[in-house]
Amino acid sequence: MSAASAAGRPLALSRRRPWTERAAEALLRSAAALGVLTTFGIVAVLAVETVGFFGEVSPLEFFTGTVWSASIKPYAWGILPLAAGTLLVAAIALVVAIPLGLLSAILLAEYASPRVRGVVKPILETIAGIPTIVLGFFALYFLAPNVLQPLLGKDVIGTFSALSGGLVVGLLVTPLIASISEDALRAVPRGMREGAYAMGATRFEVVRSVVVPAALSGIMASIILAMSRAIGETMAVVLAVGTNPQLTLDPTESIQTMTAFIVQISLGDTPQGSVQFKALFAVAAVLFTMTLALNILSNRIVARFRTGYG
């Protein structure tokens, strides 16, 4: 070829970029665009109907009202009871999930033998895969009547309660925390552990002083993600917490969450264009905003944690 070029023929190094290359890239790009379109679609749909909703209900009432009544007149559109219910369930869930998830993660990553980990980890992942409706069923028909009521007394806690919903949501997000945290713990290089051992640290000290701090951002991210997940959780709470929107922090009370409200409305034959139908979107918009904020926060933390060590 350079013999050819020496003879003055065109450069052997040049070549047109084949059409297959360009076609492939165009296809791939359009697939990637779909994600953006979805986001825009969601935002647009929520925005349009929410604006419509605020045409009928004042934002002030929506954001500050303490009574929510969508199906029984007089209608009241204060989202605080729904938001409080949502946060109460999420809080209960995290109180359960953070210690359980973290301890499991540490146990699996640092203490368990490969064999034990090989058995226990898939089991935990199975919990994560259980359809949430199943957990709702479990809360409603087992947890409440067979555990909570015998424990606390039937007069204290009813069939529906924030507590039973929170507990199963906690069970649901525990594997999430456990799994992401375990990944973060295991991503800590082995050399780091050995370094600590070599200084005369016990296993517990290695875990506490070196491994967990090194994985802290991953752990934080997992907790925030779990929180977002708990807030957005639907079917478990639909069955477990009841349909009683009220502004309370008492976990034994029956309440309603934003997601439960959405399902409730869509089950009834709510005509399109009614206030109830628009309220669905307004609540969804709030829900969307809350989870989005948490997700962004979590992603930020994860991104930082990625650049930590090699």
Added chain:
Amino acid sequence: MSAATAVRATPTFRPALTRRRAAGIAFAGVAVAAIGVLLLALALLLWDILSRGLPWLDADFLTGVPSRRPERAGILPAIVGSLQISVIVGLLAFPTGVAAAVYLSEYAPAGRLSRILRTNIANLSGVPSVIYGIFGLALFVRLAGLGFTLLAGALTLTLLILPVVIIASIEALKAVPDSQREGALALGATRWQMVRRAVLPAAAPGIMTGIILAMARAIGETAPLVLVGAFTFVTFLPDPFQGGYTVLPIQVYQWAQRPQADFQAISAAAIAVVLALMLALNALALIIRARLSRSIQW
């Protein structure tokens, strides 16, 4: 340093190992208890479901159609609906998801745009499923005029799991070391050749696992389908393009809301079926991951 030498005789190490060891043992005890609680919860759940549902779980139940009388009710339409939905979702989400992932991780020029695209995908994966339901309701059911059909449900779930597939695929692609890409390019591969012949084969196990887990998730999803109309009392096998369909979780939900104990029991039986399906898919994913990744140890 002379001042240092003066005090040098005094300082000493007091390792206090007994105390340190005790703290470690206490911690390990608490951690084991934590996992014990989790496993106990799972065991109770399974025991409760199975003890309620198993007596009802027979061939008639699996091949029958829903009925107002629990002892005659079956879940065939729900099983078929679930399977149809998961297959459609898989067929739609697999190529799109992988293509998007390939674009994002192999083509998109590093920069603001690609960062926005990635963040966007990550955020989509965290959007609650009901929101997808609402979006599906507005887009597929109403705007596209598909009505409350299985197809509309499948499309909604596709959008729901697409971010999951994309993220899993991006992770799998990222796990392929850059050295593999450079190796291919250094041999005179074009970018597409590099992706096709070097990167995708190496990422295949991760991608496959991601897809299957996403399909499992699609089978278990309830809330979005409630919103896009899968709540009909269905006594026939669904046609994707005609209205009226149901899926297993919806069936579970419907029965679970009945006050009669027998309906709760067949709800539990349906749950057992869902769980079995999901476990099968999870196991498949595990096997694929183990099989395919055995040969790839960077």
Added chain:
Amino acid sequence: MTVPFETATDPATAERPASPPVRLRRPVGPADPGPEGGRPEDATPDPSGAPGPMSVDAVLALDDVSCWYGGFRAVRDVSLAVERKRITALIGPSGCGKTTLLRTLNRMNDLVPGYRIDGRISFDGHDLFGPAVDPVVVRRRIGMVFQKPNPFPKSIYDNVAFGARINGYTGDIDELVERSLRRAVLWDEVKDKLRQSGLALSGGQQQRLCIARTIAVEPEVILMDEPCSALDPRSTLQIEELMTELSRDYTIVIVTHNMQQAARVSDTTIFMTMGDDRAGFVVERGPTQEIFTNPRDRLTEDYVSGRFG
């Protein structure tokens, strides 16, 4: 012998009669498609202290090349020639731009966003960065072996056949695979397990597999970036012997931190270092034996002596 690759017009690069010698900064006369004749700066001594114009059979000739990562100049004003069928070693302190320079030679750094070069690099007399030049073709003709062995997670056979397949090799692939593995002195060790994964080999074998894979596409030049730094001494020596062997047919450029390796294996050594602006430049280029016994520059002398200051 005609086993053409579709993208290449000339079949057996390795066997072709020597192409006209390229002289650094003094391109061959007007008949040649190369650049215009003697330019004024030919006479001025090279500011970088690098050897002035010299007349060798150069495959690659760099003329006043600077390399930029965005606004940061990683390498400045490098002019040098890489001699055909010789081993050229690039040594120098960490961060002086050896890898940058090497990855410029097969346009691998095109993949780095914001990367660009000044100056001119000619490859067999052609402008390597000319507008019509396809980097994909360049990379087939200038192969590369990396620091960490990076076989594909495919069978040994497929690893070697990879390049031939993507480049549309029309010959007998079995034969090509065997020939390449033999040349890489790996055949005897793997001939009974060609279907096994390339990743199942030891580090040294993996690196020889990567070399086999590279020579299977019959490049003219092989670039190696610290090819032995992940290997034990024994595998290192095997690779070094292989390099010597290969230099009968290929031009090899190797970046290495291991000065003993540069001393043992190379014909020509280029010493780079960097200034206060962290831009790397060439201090001295010379026959390896001279660089290690009696270098001209004090900087070179200190560096090869392990006197890093």
Added chain:
Amino acid sequence: MTVPFETATDPATAERPASPPVRLRRPVGPADPGPEGGRPEDATPDPSGAPGPMSVDAVLALDDVSCWYGGFRAVRDVSLAVERKRITALIGPSGCGKTTLLRTLNRMNDLVPGYRIDGRISFDGHDLFGPAVDPVVVRRRIGMVFQKPNPFPKSIYDNVAFGARINGYTGDIDELVERSLRRAVLWDEVKDKLRQSGLALSGGQQQRLCIARTIAVEPEVILMDEPCSALDPRSTLQIEELMTELSRDYTIVIVTHNMQQAARVSDTTIFMTMGDDRAGFVVERGPTQEIFTNPRDRLTEDYVSGRFG
């Protein structure tokens, strides 16, 4: 003098007057620090070809040590002494068990499931694997530096203070940190950024930080497993100088693939290789200068000559 490291009550290990010399194969008697008269096996040549019993001031003495990973014997019948306040280098082909042997010396390999040893290792006259011995205490007194620098993702200060804190140091930690960093010849480079993350340092600085961290707990012995293999030549030389410096106060054992490094830095070299059963054994132990100019064993000669066969 009783320094049972079962309880490790002795504070300043490094400064205490030389403990009674330990003679290989002559465990110190209960009452007397000196050895008893010649025993029969003193006369028989060592079966492993290793140097026979010798009388040196040995910190560590291995007597017929074999190392097993489950059913696989990685190291067989090693008897040798590690001299106090000297640098001992362990060299040998890949997989011959250097790392295994090294990680046995501070009981790091206890962490590997299925690992066990035969034979006896004594440390300052005590059985290192005695039933009452706590490996955590052993590891404080026999420190270790790893191949890849592994500072904790904490501040430089906290990295150095780590060991002191967990081991209940009663002195002034600020002072200890400064002293340790000075000894590791890192103080001047980091004194203005002690609160910065240790991971923000360059590779060579990280490795010196790890050394500082190790000497902060005042070990008697420092084990190093290829401490420079991830570093460039300049950082390598700095670490080597540091080792020489440290050998005034510490006993150092270094595993290295870099024979030149063993030659440059060590006082004693131990050459290991492995047999057909892949079990590593010691071929020769001798003064480094002799090993590299006139080794006794042909295997050693070939290996150090880079003639790997």
Added chain:
Amino acid sequence: MSEVTGMGDAAAGQPARPGLDRDERAIKDGVLRMGALVERQILAAIDALVAHDADLAVEVIAQDRLVNDAQREVSALIARTIATQQPVARDLRFLLALDHVTYELERIGDHAGSVAKQARKLAAEPPLKRYVDLPEMGRLAAELLRGILQALVAVDVVAAREVASGDDEIDHRYHAIFSEVVDLMRADPANVERGTQILFAAYYIERIGDRVTNIAEDVVYLVSGNVEDLNP
């Protein structure tokens, strides 16, 4: 370990190190060529002396430059090999020993030149007596040289010791010549100048024998790493 082992030669049982082996062969060849050249110089110088051939003597003197050049070349090659191949142990001993040998050969070359210088002075004069012992000494020295170089490249300690013992014969003849010539000088003052010149010529050849012994010591060093005095 066998005392007879070829160096720089993979066939000799040592695992190969091609680059180093190639250099070692080149150096060995260089030393042998240099040895052959020096041997010719010795014989030519003796011839010039015996044949009173001034031209030949002048040529030998001029040719000493070639020996010096060869020495520099080989020595530089050794330095280059040490610098680029970083040999240790046996390889290094081999190179250092050969470096020393080149110096010895250069000295032997010098001595041959010095003999030639005396030959040039003596050429014009009538012979003092018939040369018997002197040419014999020269031949012997040349032979020892050839022998020791063979022993060197074969790294054959036994042969080296044997060759070294041949030096005694040279010393013996030297002493014989010495007293004979001194007698001649005492007998006739006219003999003094020529006698002195012959004495020096003999002395130079005797020194060649010493140099050969030194080379034999190098062979011993090479094999054992020990320095031993073979000319006590």
Added chain:
Amino acid sequence: MSEVTGMGDAAAGQPARPGLDRDERAIKDGVLRMGALVERQILAAIDALVAHDADLAVEVIAQDRLVNDAQREVSALIARTIATQQPVARDLRFLLALDHVTYELERIGDHAGSVAKQARKLAAEPPLKRYVDLPEMGRLAAELLRGILQALVAVDVVAAREVASGDDEIDHRYHAIFSEVVDLMRADPANVERGTQILFAAYYIERIGDRVTNIAEDVVYLVSGNVEDLNP
């Protein structure tokens, strides 16, 4: 580049390499000690010659062993340093040059011993004439030796060249002695034996001058890497 640069000395502007520097210093010291020993040997041999002191002569002859030992020791140290420190470029040239210097010193020691041997033979006889040139030559040679070693360790090419030029003075005196002694021998056959011995003694000292020139060549090599003949 300045021609005057200390070697094996971090202070001299070269970045340090402590291990190698330490070894280089030890080697330099070894060479200097050896040089001092050899210088003493030269002076003692001359003293023995002039003073007809047989005991002193015998002592010098015996002490030559010390020189040989010193040579072996330094040479072994050099080999060890090359093996363990793997020096290249200037460091390697330095070590190889010093290795060569030890050989030269050893040869000078030999020559001193040879002078002493002649001195022992001459001790019992009456002096042939008053020694003027010979002790002067000896002193000069010792001085040159001291000078060249200083130039060596300072790596001072200028000084080395100057010292080397001092060899002419020695040659000059050697030729003077030579013709004078030959004349004496011609004059009286009784002088022949003693004359021969004195001639050889003078010759040995002349050779010392040549050796010094050789060391000067090493200094040039060390700095420039080039071999240059300073005694053409």
